[in-house]
Amino acid sequence: MSGPVVTGIGLLAPNGFGVERYWEAVLEGRGGIGRITRFDVSRYPARLAGQIPDFRAADHLPSRLLPQTDISTQLALVAADWALLDAKIEPGAFADYDMGVVTSNACGGFEFTHREFKKLWSQGPKAVSVYESFAWFYAVNTGQISIRNELRGPSSALVAEQAGGLDAIGHARRTIARGTPMVVTGGVDSALDPWAWAAQIASGRVSRSADPRRAYLPFDSAAEGYVPGEGGAILVLEAADAARARGAHQVYGEIAGYAATFDPPPGSGAPSALRRAVELALADAGMRPDEIDVVFADAAGVADLDRVEAEAISAVFGAGAVPVTAPKTLTGRLYSGGGPVDVAAALLSIRDGVVPPTSGTTDVPSGYRIDLVRGVPRAGRVSSALVLARGKWGFNAAVVVREATV
Amino acid sequence: MTTMTTEDLRRVLIECAGEAEQDVLSGDIADVEFDDLGYDSLALMETAARIAQDYGVQIPDERIVELRTPREVLELVNNSLAQS
Amino acid sequence: MITGIGVRTAGGNSTKEFWNLLTSGSSATRRISFFDPSPYRSQVAAEADFDPVHEGLSPLEIRRMDRASQFAVVCAREAVADSGLEFDTVDPSRVGVSLGSAVAAATSLEQEYLVLSDSGRDWLVDPANLSPHMFDYLVPSVMPAEVAWTVAAQGPVTMVSNGCTSGLDSVGHACQLIREGSAEVMLAGASDTPITPIVVSCFDAIKATTPRNDDPEHASRPFDRTRTGFVLAEGAAMFVLEDYDRARRRGARVYAEISGYATRCNAYHMTGLKTDGREMAEAIRVALAESRTAATAVDYINAHGSGTRQNDRHETAAYKRSLGEHAYRTPVSSIKSMVGHSLGAIGSIEIAASALAIEHGVVPPTANLHEADPECDLDYVPLTAREQRVDTVLTVGSGFGGFQSAMILRRPTGGVR
Structure with missing residues (x-):
């Protein structure tokens, strides 16, 4: 008996925009950590982060989606698009209820919500956007991926800080075992606006080093915290027999446990x-x-x-x-x-x-x-x-x- | 006296809800239904809130759902501006 | 099997008070008192009179936890006490937590924001004024962690954040973990405390909440012809869940068995609903199938019943689509008419109401329902509770993002003990 298999990957990371570029960078040792450029970081005690450079959502997503989404959701939607494209799932390959979405989210649409908090307190309640009601909450990526790709099967959003992304994959695997043949799963986060940045510093675990090469040194005697980054990956996970039945052109591997x-x-x-x-x-x-x-x-x-x-x-x-x-x-x-x-x-x-x-x-x-x-x-x-x-x-x-x- | 032109409304719509799904925004949109432009009720609510902020015209809640075309919005806004 | 229940809602500072409120048919909604609501379109809410000191939280816990975490922890402790389960006799690695919440630490986020941003004047916030707990408010999985610590749980612990179906989905998630053997005992439920300016204003913006400000006690009117939106609420409910054999072995009182659960997405719109109720009907159909329950066996529907026009019509259509003619013969009621809509928490609170309906043989009413919307033509149990034997309950949820969930609760085999 075989567990479900990964047939598509969409990945956006600070050192690689797309799965193959990321992988090339990883094997060549190229990093994406640098001083934060999204805002003036000089007054904050930590200044390094992994930022995805030059992301222009308008190049990848329909204009109608842009005003209603945070950057984290835009990244998640692009990753999901790429994963489905990579898996070459033809329309009609699965019934709508046979395709679910399980994602993890730790910070929600935080930059978006920060902007709305600012509008509320500087301009009043009437300035708050209609989109705030869903652009912020942790289910937003699951909901938007479901809508954009017409996936109507069992779906969910899980939160467990850094562990949540694996929990999502585990739950997608469970969902497949319970009878849904295909689940889009993974996690994407981005919280590099000034307020979210301060909140991350409050964890007490963010590195205050100024040297991008020496700031995040896990398992080193000189370890002094981590560098936060943005991005993530969305995978297409399919029951092995479903992937076989539709003649999936590639299988990356099995989620075995x-x-x-x-x-x-x-x-x-x-x-x-x-x-x-x-x-x-x-x-x-x-x-x-x-x-x-x-x-x-x-x-x-x-x-x-x-x-x-x-x-x-x-x-x-x-x-x-x-x-x-x-x-x-x-x-x-x-x-x-x-x-x-x-x-x-x-x-x-x-x-x-x-x-x-x-x-x-x-x-x-x-x-x-x-x-x-x-x-x-x-x-x-x-x-x-x-x-x-x-x-x-x-x-x-x-x-x-x-x-x-x- | 301030009036709102089709061009003004087009700009507000794009800011509030993005460009229309169909490539009709470059042509005359005044009589194209919002449904056909791809704008839903949320898009119109966001637009109405922006019009209230920028033009001082409040579109009543029950009217927002009835407005079908850009022309209807412009008439409502400009009538209201003319009376003020 | 539900063997312990803890609930906090407006007008319900214990499970008992909560049930008394529901059977009385009166609403616990009022004009917002937590802040001056006059600048807002909707000025009513279902606020809980929650006193953390009286609830037994330590000063350290009160300082550390956001209000939503406090609600969750208090309900968890009530559920644990109610279950009679001695957690120190259970292997902690076999105990898990599944907690739902839609907006999590919204209250504390807003308080901290005002401090950090000089009341919204600055985009750059001032790290010098940073609360050491700010990260806990950014990343809300601290909530299930707090619940896990109450019983030293070391099994699977997670947060299910599916917007307004979170409270149904978190309990459904917990049932799956028990069934597959990942845990023997789960503390499951949900908590949300969203009565704070940012949340009030975002629902103002989409006109989902009621502007019926002159009559707060009667503002929540699901299925009524004159309803104008939902009433925002806060609350929490937690359960002790155990598998059948374990509950039997220790002679536990079993409120109800959760025998079926399913969720679907409408993939239609982040906030809008199609009128046909197709996806909710599918969730109901699958939940019934998992429960091996015939549609005709359902003898009470605990509705989502938020009191928005589109919702009331959507779910009425879903019941007809899934239950056929039986929908017309089945009492349907919305407890949101009394305790308001506490977003992610309400699904769990409605599970509590469903379990108590089975235990007490009483169907809670839909308060403030004087004349039903002509498009809503089912039996919505207006105004007064109804005494009747209840063996099988269908409870549903519907939320932003398109989530549609359904759960079947059943009188445990051998009856309620």
């Missing part, structure tokens, strides 16, 4: 539940640890969190027994977009037989006991990968992707 756990309450002293998420996802995929060829780490860039993740990986796989990598060092953490972009990267690793490196990090404490792929890509057959994502407050999610046996 998924699990989510939650950490014990802060201060309880009990160990993190991340290790259990890894074990449950492997069990769900019916795989042993030694069958996993690479781990795409959550890579928090915060020493305590890095240590917990390194311990979980070495406890399950053995010390240094599996290559670990974090190409998100080139994009920053993308919140709901982070997990789906890593799943895309894992699928491309399988396709091309290469593990992308972690950039920046040089000094991994020996106590971490992980084999972190650094410097240059590591060539070799990759038939399966584990992708991890953790969300602030204790969310852990794990997805196993596997080469599809067609």
Whole structure:
């Protein structure tokens, strides 16, 4: 029995506009982190982010959609368009109720809503846009993708900070197992307006470094926080037999396993539940640890969190027994977009037989006991990968992707 | 006296709701129904709110849903401006 | 199986008070008191008289949590106590949380915005005035985290944010997790506290809320010919959900079984509804099929009944389309006539009402319904509650983004204990 397969990918990241450009950048070590240019960032204590340069929504979307959407939704709609195009789903291939949308969202349409808050308090209630009622809320990307592509099947929007994107993929897989043959899934976030930027700084985990190459150093002894970014990925996920039946022209791989756990309450002293998420996802995929060829780490860039993740990986796989990598060092953490972009990267690793490196990090404490792929890509057959994502407050999610046996 | 021209309305519509789905905005749109232009009730509500801000003309809620063409909007707005 | 319930609404500071309000047929709506509503088109709301200190929240919790989180946590604690389940006897890795909310920390976001932006004068905000909790308001998954911490849950924890169907979908999500074996016990429900200027003004803009400001107590009038929109509300409901065997084994009181659930999207419009009710009817049909319940077995429909013209007609069409002639014989009522529309929370609050209808054998009425819209020709249980045995309830939700959801609740086999 096979789990659902990924047949299309749409991806927008700070270092690559489109999945192949992103992948090229990742293998060449080109990053998209720089000083924020969307507003005057000089008075803020953190100034680096992963920004998608030169995104012009009007080049990709109908004019009617522009006034009613935040940049995060515009990015999500473009990613969904590209994913469906990549999967070459012909009109009529599925009945409308047989196609669902499950996305994750962490920040909502925040720049849009910031503008409306400003209008409300500087011009009065009558200045607030009719679109504010839906451009802000967390379901907006699911709703707009459903409308634009006439997908009427079971749909949902999940929030779990950075873990949410993997939860969406896990729930899409569940939705397929329950009988809906095709689900568009993933996550996209963008919150690089002044208010959202301040809010991100309030998490206490955003790096204050001014050096784009040294700002986000997960698993490094010098780790001092993460760099936020914008973007994400939308995938077309299909039941394996449905993809076969319609003669899908490509299959990137299978979503073979998924699990989510939650950490014990802060201060309880009990160990993190991340290790259990890894074990449950492997069990769900019916795989042993030694069958996993690479781990795409959550890579928090915060020493305590890095240590917990390194311990979980070495406890399950053995010390240094599996290559670990974090190409998100080139994009920053993308919140709901982070997990789906890593799943895309894992699928491309399988396709091309290469593990992308972690950039920046040089000094991994020996106590971490992980084999972190650094410097240059590591060539070799990759038939399966584990992708991890953790969300602030204790969310852990794990997805196993596997080469599809067609 | 201020009046609102077709061109003014076209500009407000584009700002509030984007360009029409059909490529008719370059021609004479005055008598093309909003449905055919691809503008829905939300587009018209946003437009009415903008007209109230920019021209000081309040279009009553129940009238907004009845307005079918740009000409009807312009007549309502300009009559109201003429009376003020 | 629902084995514990906690509810907070306007006029309902406990599950018991909530049920008393529903059976009395009176509305808890009033002129907005949280801020001066005079600049707004709609000036009425269903405000809860919620006192966090009286509810037992610690000063630290009150400082840390947004109002919507406070509601969720208080309801979670009530549901846990009501269930009689000793959570320290359950493996925490088998306990999960599924929480719904549409606008999450809107209240705190607005308060913080005014501080940071010098009351809206600046686009660049001042990080010097930043609250340490601002990130929790930006990213609302702190809400299910807070609920998880109340019982030290370590299983799957998530937030389902599907706009106005969030409260139905979060509980439906939890049922799927129990059924597939990902959790044995779920704390599920929803919370929203949207009575704040930004939310009031965005519904003003689309004219979805009622401008009937001179008569706040009778402003929420679903299905009535004179209704003019919904009344914004706040509230929360949480449930303890367990699988059948587990609930039986420990001799738990079971309010109701959630036997079917489905959701569909209309892919039509972010706020508009087609008149034919096609997608909601499909969700109902699939929920009935999952429940293995015949349409004719439904003996109460707990409606979405928001009190907008397009909604009332849309769902009336959906009932006829899915239940056929039986729609005309089935009582349909909207509790939004009494507790208002609390966006993402109301779906869970309506599940609570549905479960209590089964337990008490009472169908809550549609308050303020004096003369039905001629296009709405079903039995909407006007004004007064009706005593009747209720075995099977259909409850539905409809929301922005096109979400249409339906759930079937059933008297548990062996009866309510």
